Amino acid sequence: MNTYFITGTDTDAGKTVAACAFVQHLVKSRQKVAVMKPVASGCQRQNGQLVNDDALNLMHQSNTSFDYDKVNPYTFEAAIAPHIAAADNDTVIEKDKLVASVEWFGDQQIDSLVIEGAGGWQLPLAPGLCMPEVVKAINAQVILVVGLKLGCLNHALLSLQSIRQEGCEVIGWIAVQTEPEPMPRQDENLASLRELLNTQELAHIPYVPDWSAKDLSIYFHKHD
Numbered sequence: 001m002n003t004y005f006i007t008g009t010d011t012d013a014g015k016t017v018a019a020c021a022f023v024q025h026l027v028k029s030r031q032k033v034a035v036m037k038p039v040a041s042g043c044q045r046q047n048g049q050l051v052n053d054d055a056l057n058l059m060h061q062s063n064t065s066f067d068y069d070k071v072n073p074y075t076f077e078a079a080i081a082p083h084i085a086a087a088d089n090d091t092v093i094e095k096d097k098l099v100a101s102v103e104w105f106g107d108q109q110i111d112s113l114v115i116e117g118a119g120g121w122q123l124p125l126a127p128g129l130c131m132p133e134v135v136k137a138i139n140a141q142v143i144l145v146v147g148l149k150l151g152c153l154n155h156a157l158l159s160l161q162s163i164r165q166e167g168c169e170v171i172g173w174i175a176v177q178t179e180p181e182p183m184p185r186q187d188e189n190l191a192s193l194r195e196l197l198n199t200q201e202l203a204h205i206p207y208v209p210d211w212s213a214k215d216l217s218i219y220f221h222k223h224d
């Protein structure tokens with residue numbers, strides 16, 4: 001099983017949009033793809049169960065079917081930093097539980113598991129635990145999503161540096177225009193990102209109204 005971890009330059013960087021696009025891309029290349037949003041803060045109650053839109057969108061794009069709890073083991077209602085939401089609920093987010101929940105998918109006859117992080121790369125999860133420790137333990141290949149906004153150059157470079165410092169493998173980055181209006185001087189910013197990020201650009205996703213109903217795999221670049 002290939003395990004991919006989708007991180008981003010920040011919360012609202014376009015991770016869910018890029019992760020859904022990546023799932024579509026893998027499904028198009030005939031893979032059996034499962035998804036995870038292991039830690040979700042910002043959930044609604046649906047039939048007595050807390051559910052998160054990111055997890056539901058990812059599940060909608062995948063071509064396998066697993067119980068919601070398997071896809072999203074940690075759910076918190078408040079749209080706040082997950083470790084704070086966890087403390088409010090007298091819960092501690094545990095590395096072992098997260099690792100075990102990813103490993104469970106290893107026995108499910110799938111080709112790829114696409115995991116969306118939460119917030120940015122160095123997301124605190126619990127006292128003494130940040131997300132990179134989990135990503136290392138599951139040996140995932142990391143994809144960095146860059147939300148095209150002023151400040152993204154610094155955020156992208158810092159994220160890439162930290163991902164590599166943690167000893168994780170970065171397989172590429174994805175540019176996402178998250179707002180209807182492009183950022184000021186977007187083309188030059190994209191050129192700078194291409195020059196500065198020494199990892200391959202996998203896709204450039206423009207602003208797509210009603211994106212969850214669209215084929216976003218068309219924005220992936222062809223690589224040899």
Ligand SMILES: Nc1ncnc2c1ncn2[C@@H]1O[C@H](COP(=O)(O)OP(=O)(O)OP(=O)(O)O)[C@@H](O)[C@H]1O
Binds near residue numbers: 016179207209210
């Ligand atoms: N290319 C796009 N076209 C249209 N809307 C977009 C696009 N990219 C992002 N958005 C919108 O911008 C917002 C933030 O994007 P998204 O939810 O993918 O960010 P995220 O990085 O997954 O955030 P979180 O940390 O909450 O998981 C969402 O409302 C999303 O629908």
Ligand SMILES: C[C@H](N)[C@H](N)CCCCCC(=O)O
Binds near residue numbers: 042119
């Ligand atoms: C609620 C939001 N959409 C995300 N799910 C959580 C973002 C946490 C960010 C934490 C931080 O780095 O400050």
Ligand SMILES: [Mg+2]
Binds near residue numbers: 017
């Ligand atoms: Mg998201």
